[in-house]
Amino acid sequence: MKNILLNGKVPNDCLKLLEERFQLFRLYEADDRAAFLAEHGQKIVGMTGGKVDANLIENLPNLKIIANYGVGYDNVDVKAAHAKNIHVTNTPNRLSPAVAELTLGLMISLARNIPAYHNYVKAGRWAQEGSVPLTAQLAEASVGILGLGRIGKEIAKRCVAFDMDVSYHGRTHQTDQPYRYFDSLIEMAKNVDWLVIIAPGGNETNKIITRDVLEALGAKGCLVNIARGNMVDQQALIELLANNGLRGAALDVFDGEPEVPQALRDLDNVILSPHNGSATRKTRAQMSSQVVENLEAFFERGELLDPVQ
Ligand code: NAP
Ligand code: 8YV
Numbered sequence: 579m580k581n582i583l584l585n586g587k588v589p590n591d592c593l594k595l596l597e598e599r600f601q602l603f604r605l606y607e608a609d610d611r612a613a614f615l616a617e618h619g620q621k622i623v624g625m626t627g628g629k630v631d632a633n634l635i636e637n638l639p640n641l642k643i644i645a646n647y648g649v650g651y652d653n654v655d656v657k658a659a660h661a662k663n664i665h666v667t668n669t670p671n672r673l674s675p676a677v678a679e680l681t682l683g684l685m686i687s688l689a690r691n692i693p694a695y696h697n698y699v700k701a702g703r704w705a706q707e708g709s710v711p712l713t714a715q716l717a718e719a720s721v722g723i724l725g726l727g728r729i730g731k732e733i734a735k736r737c738v739a740f741d742m743d744v745s746y747h748g749r750t751h752q753t754d755q756p757y758r759y760f761d762s763l764i765e766m767a768k769n770v771d772w773l774v775i776i777a778p779g780g781n782e783t784n785k786i787i788t789r790d791v792l793e794a795l796g797a798k799g800c801l802v803n804i805a806r807g808n809m810v811d812q813q814a815l816i817e818l819l820a821n822n823g824l825r826g827a828a829l830d831v832f833d834g835e836p837e838v839p840q841a842l843r844d845l846d847n848v849i850l851s852p853h854n855g856s857a858t859r860k861t862r863a864q865m866s867s868q869v870v871e872n873l874e875a876f877f878e879r880g881e882l883l884d885p886v887q
Contacts, residue, residue, distance in 0.1 A: 580877050581621040583638065586628025588647055592866030599870065600624070624873050632658035645872040647865060648856070649673060649728075651886050652780040652806060666886040667872040670728055672864040677855035678732035681774060681804045682740070684828035688800055688849045689714045714825075717741040722770035724763060724786070725777030725805065726752060733774060733804075745770060748777070767794035772802060779806025789814035792824060800826045804855055807832040816841050819848065830855055 582600040584593075596602055603621070606628060608614035615637040622638045626645045632655050635641065646654055646668045659666050687693060690713045698710060721737050723730045726746035734744045734757060745758035747766045752759070760766035763786070767773055773795050777783050787801070787810040795801060801824060803810055812833040818824040819842075826847040832838050835853060842848065856865060868884065875881040 580623050580873075581618075582873065583618075583622045583625035583641075584627050585625050585630060585634065586647075588627050588869070589862055589866055591863055592626075592647065592869055595866060595870045596626075596873075599874065624877070626869055626873070628653070630654040630659070635659060635662060635664065643667065643873065643876050645869045646886070647869050650779055650806065652778065654886075656886055665876065665882055667876075667882060667884045668886050669865045669868040669872075670884055672868060673856040673861050674729045674732045676858045676861040677729045677776075677804060678736055680830060680851065680855050681733050681776070681802060682736045684804070684830065684849050684851060685716060685772060685774075685800075685802055688802075688826045688828045688847075689716055689719075693849065694846070716772075719743070719771040720745070720769065721772040721774060722747065722760065722766040723757075723774045723776060724748070724766075725775065726755060726757065727776070729804075730774075730776045731755075733776060742772075764791055764794045767791050767799070768796075770795070771798055772800050774802040775805045775809055777805055777809070779809055783809050785809065785811050787811060787815075789818075792818050795824060797822055797825060799824055800828065802828045804830045807835050812839070812842070816845070819845050 579601040582596060582602055584602055584604045584606060586606050603618050605611060605614055619637045620640060623640055624643045624645065625641060626647055630644055630653065635658050641664050643665045644654055644659055646666060649668050649670045651666060651668050654666055656666050695710055698704060718741060720743040723734055723744065723746040726734060726748055730746065737744050745760055745766055747760045747763045775787060789811050792814055801815065810833065815827060816839065819827055828849040830851040831853050838850065856862060872883050875883045
């Protein structure tokens with residue numbers, strides 16, 4: 579059996595599949611990581627889970643493949659891996675519908691104030707205080723998608739189904755797509771009611787949503803972040819939300835998660851979600867299989883099913 583390093587915890591179904599196929603070494607359980615790597619590092623040919631930096635890679639001289647659990651691989655130093663001829667794979671596509679579903683769920687919840695009005699009825703306030711203020715709606719509103727990729731396209735399809743006007747921004751104009759393309763993120767923000775972030779995280783997109791972008795979205799606008807928390811100037815976001823500079827925000831990811839600033843948690847014009855985009859039983863089972871399939875294909879056939887370039 580091939581020796582696989584578990585650098586971070588993986589869901590139980592993934593762990594079970596891995597246990598059945600590979601010899602596992604649980605680094606995340608080690609009290610002394612350095613001692614663990616000194617004893618076992620040489621044996622390891624594959625790994626999954628957790629943050630993979632150049633230092634960890636240096637301690638795994640025979641590592642051949644990093645099978646990332648997730649489509650976003652900003653937790654992996656891909657440049658360092660490739661410099662050592664180590665392959666990196668991820669888990670694209672199978673999770674896209676679930677992430678898109680949550681995106682629309684967060685948007686509807688924010689537009690129609692669903693959590694607050696749910697609590698209003700639960701608390702018996704409807705009978706005591708009467709009807710609630712009117713809200714916004716998605717139909718006929720405009721949405722700009724930052725990152726019309728695998729997930730972005732699923733989000734766009736669902737926004738069209740909700741009669742929204744869809745546009746997007748990315749580095750390339752996808753001429754085969756029916757949506758309006760903005761080559762400027764700020765121009766798109768000026769022209770939409772909803773700005774949805776679904777581009778990859780990492781150095782290139784760190785703080786791509788600046789205060790200027792948020793101010794361009796303005797008091798009419800709602801921000802949705804279903805990508806990575808570090809992509810947004812979170813302090814600027816909080817200030818604008820608190821001072822009517824933005825209508826609202828629906829966030830599944832946060833800078834510094836799982837810690838979320840009290841000032842953000844105190845706001846009424848937000849919907850907050852614990853990085854749950856792919857967190858359905860069906861999708862996580864598919865992702866778990868995908869990780870194992872990536873490892874098996876490589877070791878049995880030398881094939882890379884979901885390579886990260
Ligand atoms: P993808 O298919 O690679 O799509 C990424 C899109 O972002 C592409 O359209 C790309 O278009 C655009 N893009 C890349 N770099 C950009 C930049 N610097 N500026 C503007 N646009 C840029 O990836 P995906 O499968 O849709 O996944 C997207 C991301 O979603 C993941 O990387 C992950 O961070 C996040 N995610 C979050 C959850 C969650 O639980 N919240 C779950 C899954 C994924 P161009 O190449 O034309 O720029
Ligand atoms: C994962 C995600 O839960 O796939 C991604 O990029 O953000 C989520 O689907 C996470 O990355 C792994 O824990």
